[in-house]
Amino acid sequence: MKLFLPFLASIVAIFFAFLLKFLLQILKGKRGKNTEPPQAKGRWPLIGHLGLLCGPELPHRVLGGMADKYGPIFTIKLGVHNVLVVSNAETAKECFTTNDKVFASRPKSMAVEHILAVAPYGGLLATSAQDH
Template identity: 60%
Template structure:
């Protein structure tokens, strides 16, 4: 019994697709993802509205509380201050990496509706997020401040 060529290519194609899907599923289960996107560990003990502020307002200085949390969670972790998520970096090497390798990620300011309204759609240099507009305005301001002619 002979099968037509189109039937054999269809069956072979289906088999190859199923084999690739099966292998990808095995790799995903074993944690061998091609791109790993790990988040910093979240510190426990936050309250619903105030987050971890209750830990920082005690009799101990905040740097000691954060140091103890760094001993528990590692050199980089996140806490909640009110409704805002805050990244805490307690290692010199990690801080250097943040400000050299990933400097553009940390260069901008957080956007909010209040700063958008007060700064006329982020037109003020002090409240503008990092980007092309901020760099151009900074150049103009620096030229006016440092190279202005005195009359």
């Protein structure tokens, strides 16, 4: 009997802790605004959505169907990387005018060294004739 009361008290405390956590998540979900775009369903563990884009249907048609389902802005996974897909002209304009510093100043990748048209914000977009 001596061991039963502390055991019962700890079980009741754990139950109330989980109940409190659940209620706080419900209240936070109703109050908080989700600012992240939706993630498209159907991704595979390692390759992400590459299987959908390499299927029998053309990639732009697959992305158009996803845009109809998830809205004008959503994310997909290409391998382990998240990719933001924007299929609305107004949203794309906002990305490249209002938030252009955020989009242009993303971390430098290997593509920056190999592709001349990609440069950090304020950088040169093409090399001069003397560099060739």
